[in-house]
Amino acid sequence: MSSSVPPLPKVELFVDHLERLLVLPPGRRGPAPLVLLEQEGPGREAEELADGLCARFRVGGRARVPYAQVAGAPSGPRRERIGDLFQKLAEELERNRPGGFGRLRLPQFELMCTIIETDLTQRQPAVQARELRDRCYAERRKDSNVLKALEVISGGDRVPTGVPALLWYWLRQPLFNVLPRWLYGRLQERRMTRRGSWYRQWAGLQKGTGFFRDARGLAGTAPPAGTVQVQLLSGSGSPSPAGASPGGGRDCGEDGGDDDGGAAELRDRTVDVLLRALLTDLEAAFRRPRLSPWGRRRGSRFALVLPQIGAYPEWTPRLLRQFPPAVEQTGCTGAVLVAAVPSGGDGAEGFVDAAGTLKSWAGATGRGLGRVLRVRVAPHAPDPAAARWLNRYPEVQPGRTHSDAAPRVEALVGGVAVLAILSGTAVYAVDWALTRNSDACLGGASAGTRKSGDAPPDWPDRSPEKLYQEVRGTIERQNKEADRAAGRPGAVVRTVVYLGVPVTAGSWQEAMYSGAVPELRGIALSQAELNRAAAKDEGNKVYLRVRFEDAGPGFEDAPDVARRITREIAREGAGGNGGAEEIMGVVGLGQSRHATLETRDELGDNGLPMIGTVATAEEMLRHRMYRQVAPDNGREARIAAGFAGRGNVVETEPGVCAPAERAVVIADPDDVYSANLSTRFTEEFQDSETIWYSTSERRSRHSAQGRDDVEWVQNLSEMAASVCAALKEERRTVVYWAARANEFGAFLNEFGSGTGCNGRVSVLGGNDLTNAVVDVERPSERHPGVRLYYAAHALPASYPPNVRGEVFRNDYAAAYGNSDPWREDGRAPLAWDALQVLGAAVNAARQNAGDAEFGRGTVQAALKAGVGGTAGLRGASGSLAYGESGEVPRDKRLLILHHTDSGSKVVLECGVLDNGVEKTEWGPDGAYDCPRDAD
Secondary structure, three states: OOOOOOOOOOHHHHHHHHHHHHOOOOOOOOOOEEEEEEEOOOOOHHHHHHHHHHHHHEEOOEEOOOEEEOOOOOOOOOOOOOOHHHHHHHHHHHHOOOOOOOOOOOHHHHHHHHHHHOEEOOOOHHHHHHHHHHHHHHHHHHOOHHHHHHHHHHOOOOOOOOHHHHHHHHHHHHHHHHHHHHHHHHHHHHHHHOOOOHHHHHHOOOOOOOHHHHHHHHOEEOOOOOOOOOOOOOOOOOOOOOOOOOOOOOOOOOOOOOOOHHHHHHHHHHHHHHHHHHHHHHHHOOOOOOOOOOHHHOOOOEEEEEOOOOOOOOOHHHHHHHHHHHHHHHOOOOEEEEEEEEOOOOOOEOHHHHHHHHHHHHOOOOOOOOEEEEEEEOOOOOOHHHHHHHHHOOOOOOOOOOOOHHHHHHHHHHHHHHHHHHHHHHHHHHHHHHHHHOOOOOOOOOOOOOOOOOOOOOOOOOOHHHHHHHHHHHHHHHHHHHHHHOOOOOOEEEEEEEEEOOOOOOOHHHHHHHOHHHHHHHHHHHHHHHHHHHHHOOOOOEEEEEEEEEOOHHHOOHHHHHHHHHHHHHOHHHOOHHHOOOEEEEEEOOOOOHHHHHHHHHHHHOOOOEEEOOOOOHHHHOOOOEEEOOOOHHHHHHHHHHHHHHOOOEEEEOOEEEOOOEEEEEEOOOOHHHHHHHHHHHHHOOOEEEEEOOOOOOOOOOOOOOOOOEEEOOOHHHHHHHHHHHHHHOOOEEEEEOOOHHHHHHHHHHHHHHOOOOOOEEEEEOOOOOHHHHHHHOHHHHOOOEEEEEEEOOOOOOOOOOHHHHHHHHHHHHHHOOOOOOOOOOHHHHHHHHHHHHHHHHHHHHHHHOOOOOOHHHHHHHHHHOOOOOOOEEEOOEEEOOOOOOOOOOOEOEEEEEEEOOEEEEEEEEEEEEOOEEEOEEOHHHOEEOOOOOO
16 A cells, blocks of 8 residues: 555645545534545555555654544454454544543443344343333443442342341342442433434334334244254334435445345344444534533544555445434534545546545535535546645645643643632532521621620710710810811811701700710711811811700701701891802701701702711602712611611521511601601612501601501500510511611510510611610610610721711710710711712812802712712711712712620621622622622
8 A cells, every 4th residue: 555645647636625525623523524545456556545545644653633544454353243344443443542532421322333243132112112222221331340340239139148248139129230220221312213314214113112122033032942043133023214225325346245135134224323423423523522622622523534446345335324313313414435446437527526526525515415525536647737736745644633631631721720610519508408497697696785885885974965064065165176277377167067966955855865975976086187177278178166056855946947047148148258158058857857858948049058967868869959978768677678678687496596477567657757767768679568556746647547558556555565466476587676666675575465475576766776785775684585686877986987987086085985875876977978979079069069159059069969979988887989960979889787685786787888899608618699789
């Protein structure tokens, strides 16, 4: 055999276009072609050309494209029924694989080989099908380490002696032997008989016909015991194959060697099934390239080359005849069959025309009819141009070449990565499942020992009224300092109005509930901070005076105060300051009430910017001049509903908790704050009912008639009884306290002593139930059966705040001590933040105005643009990022605390803590996502 392509005239065009067709990548290929090299005359040029092509496919002892050079006898044991041609073809495909190609698997081809070589010993069709399946499984097991291991574990097919060994054997057999064998059979049945499979089309299978039952016709039958017989064709009567007759190609040689009709039919059927199975496997080698490191490196078709004319006379003509219909039936695009054959007469093309045909085939893609190209190869003197081209391009050019190590390394790295991902996912899933299925109570037990660092509140020896007056005195001194600064060149002083409730009585209980003292302290500390900053930069910043305005109890006097202020600013232009506006805005408005809404409208309609402190009802936001620093009730309700419905907050037995299935909401429909918060909570929590209770002496205009989700009660005894009844009906019920804090302690007393629930209840309180109120009530000490959670705006003293919160906490401790009863109350930092926002807007208004005067309009413009830009201001209660035209800080931080004997503990923190620092998860190990404000 020659080892190079003979330099015949124009042979280089044919070789070039044939190799271009061969190296087309998957997805750009047409049907697998058959190229017949027809030898004219007595020469061996066709054989030399075929051998030369194979020589070009291999360089340096390694194949550059996958190919099979089918010549000579197979190296392994002879398999008579398979034939030397197919046996040699499989060996050559395994041997000639390019670098990085990986192992070539031919599962359907090996399956059909096993079936053809099997001699069935049984006679009944159903038993024969099972026998055939078992024989195929046994052959497959020889090449599978997994199946070998299962066989060892199962004990094999030899039944041991002895009762214990026998019992152990039959315990293992079903799982490790019978089940894998059955699964193997089901897999082959589905693969070979599914819609569109080649075997179903070839055999004309009817619906419901099993593969192994039908394939009996391809197997042999063992002779009965005591006879000597070789049965070439089973008589089981398989349906006549659809593709057995000559179809797509011509008879390219003599069948020779068929000494009787039975042997000829057997070889026809053998070629039919083996060729189709082989083409299916070769096409499958290019599937799923993205998932396999080896698959991504398989870029060239398989070249199947039969270089010897007249070799394998019993098989080659049948193979060439059946190749086109087999390609059409299997849809194979991944192979090229080249065969040297004797001349077939007229119709063969020269090298130039053949090159054109191959070029046209390169542009067609997808499945279709098998294609046959007959190429005329005649003796001729060596052509110099062809010799030069063959010398210049001595081997096929497949593009990239790969090493065997590359896909192995990639597979190893990918496997490690997948293993790491799966391990992490498994750990997370187990942790998630344990967290979701945990019955540990959020925040631990309600009873505990107070830590040494958490000193109890130190009640001052002075009355609340005295403390309130002391704070007013501090602010008045700071106002005088601002007035003195006004005399310096470049210094600018303006006034802000603080509108809040006073402390006029000596009752500590009233003072704790009203929050007047901590709110005013926050204003005083914020004024001092702003004026210190103005003293350092008098050319750009503004000193602030704080003017007190008494809103009266429950803000009942606030509308009159607002009207007085608006009359004053109407006359402002005629007075001093050269006509400049003096009052820049209002802070406070710390309670969501009807009188507060009226006040807001009066001030806003007359152009006064307002910054609210602790008012959270969404109705407060319905004016363009109003903004606030606390999160609104909508955000609080979303967080509270998710907390109650997901967290383990309801104690079902001592030390065991579960999420709430039902909620009883306590609300006052005549109170703006309570009505809004309760409505939003019931919208978020699926199964809830509301108990209305009003402390107003006026007759309520709200009616529960016709509503099955609302109940009116006249007193706390009825409320406690209704709550207890709900708890008995559904044990996993939480009480959501959306009412004011004034009646909370009285309700707990009534519930503990006047109901049959033994004082055991889980309560989730709204933001009116502040830290200071909880410290006064001490529910965990006075009512051991109560499990109390409540919303808050400030961290307990034992938890580190953000940067600005640390500054505020230090200033507060320096001014009022570490054991002050309001040291953890959220109203102080919110008031501090409110004045900081208004002060920042005033400073921005001055800087934007330049040398011109500035007033409330420019302050409002600065507020509308968003003080602090997109990042916002860094407040003591969290980040204050309003954005453009925002009325409430986006994703404002909110806490839910659990009260215990040892103090309050944070069990939920959601929102922006500081610039770039946001709490987005809560619960054990961050099991749950925090709600976020909509865009």
